[in-house]
Amino acid sequence: MANSHTSEQKITIGREQSVCCPLSDTARKIADTFQNMVMQRGFNAVSYGDIAKELGIRTASIHYHFPTKAGLGATVLTRYRDNFKNAWEDVDADDPESYVRAYDSFMAPICPVRDMDGVSCLFGVLGATQKTLCPNIQEILASFFVEQEVWLAKVFEGGRDRGVFHFSGPATSFAKLYASALQGAMLIKKSTNNPKHFDVVIEQLESMLFEADEK
Amino acid sequence: MANSHTSEQKITIGREQSVCCPLSDTARKIADTFQNMVMQRGFNAVSYGDIAKELGIRTASIHYHFPTKAGLGATVLTRYRDNFKNAWEDVDADDPESYVRAYDSFMAPICPVRDMDGVSCLFGVLGATQKTLCPNIQEILASFFVEQEVWLAKVFEGGRDRGVFHFSGPATSFAKLYASALQGAMLIKKSTNNPKHFDVVIEQLESMLFEADEK
DNA sequence: GTCTATATCATGATAGAC
């Protein structure tokens, strides 16, 4: 059943590399294909055989580049996380508009995920089966969600203080809500085959966040 | 790795039965155990062997009650869905408070999921790997999310008209946001091992929905 | 209704030739 997809789609996010050595051309193709498939089907439903078939190579070749599936998963997730975190622009306390730009930089890497049918965020997909993943990956997952919330709360709070954002309650609570809504929206978008679901949720969130600008 | 859990936890939701014949005692134990495990690890990471081990029986016995894993999944998901939908109380157009009660009835079945460590909503877990599931289950999933949104939007809109709820924009958009936030919050709660995450998101949502009552 | 035994298949992974 894991092979019952009819049309694989290429995803162009997350090609950046993590701390360690850059990936060779083949390794990158493997990582891209794996990432794309996991975002559609989940970690446990993608096999080396699926990747090999898609790329027209043998599973042994994949094992040469990535000896273990857990290692491949960690590489892909690290790259995906770094792509997001590197996008986050710093704020300038003296420039209110920098908070809006920071928010935009946060949302930018999400767009490619939004625009692909049949996928949802890698973090969310892995989080759904968290307990089945190796401790390394569990740790990357958990710490990203925490870091994301801390960063968002800082931007939201500073932006509210400067009058560019509007929401009630603690900034950490609003950040938790925002991150949760994005994850859930991608998940429901995928489950209902309705790309618009995600767009509508973002519209609703932003109409709240920027409410004064629209009055 | 699917067996690396140290302490299975019992869940008491979703014991209600669907349209067809009620489950025998053993069948119900199997369904409960399977549902609980799937909410922790996902459909593809739970095997008949895992269930058999947990219950102290053989896999062949499980096949007697549920010939196929897809069938077991459909039974469990149908039961889970009915448990939610049956909780939804009708509104009385002449009674504004009935809209608050309807909202409470919607949230009630979510509490047990909130209170269990290491699990997230069955809909969300299955949605994350949607493409790997049989068409039957995919359909139940997709239609539930749509029905949920329609019901929520109706309650939100009626409640806003009567002054008990407060939000801006179309009720369908707010319903989409609400459903997404709940799904994402459970997912992040599980991924970060932080039960409070879910509570905070609900607090934030309700402080928005009931804002006037708190001023 | 539950069991033993078994069939069949896919999986992650390794050894060693080229």
Place this chain on the structure above:
DNA sequence: GTCTATCATGATATAGAC
């Protein structure tokens, strides 16, 4: 770096005894 060949394991599922 890629291949063929192979291994060990665990999965779904079935047949038939009790």
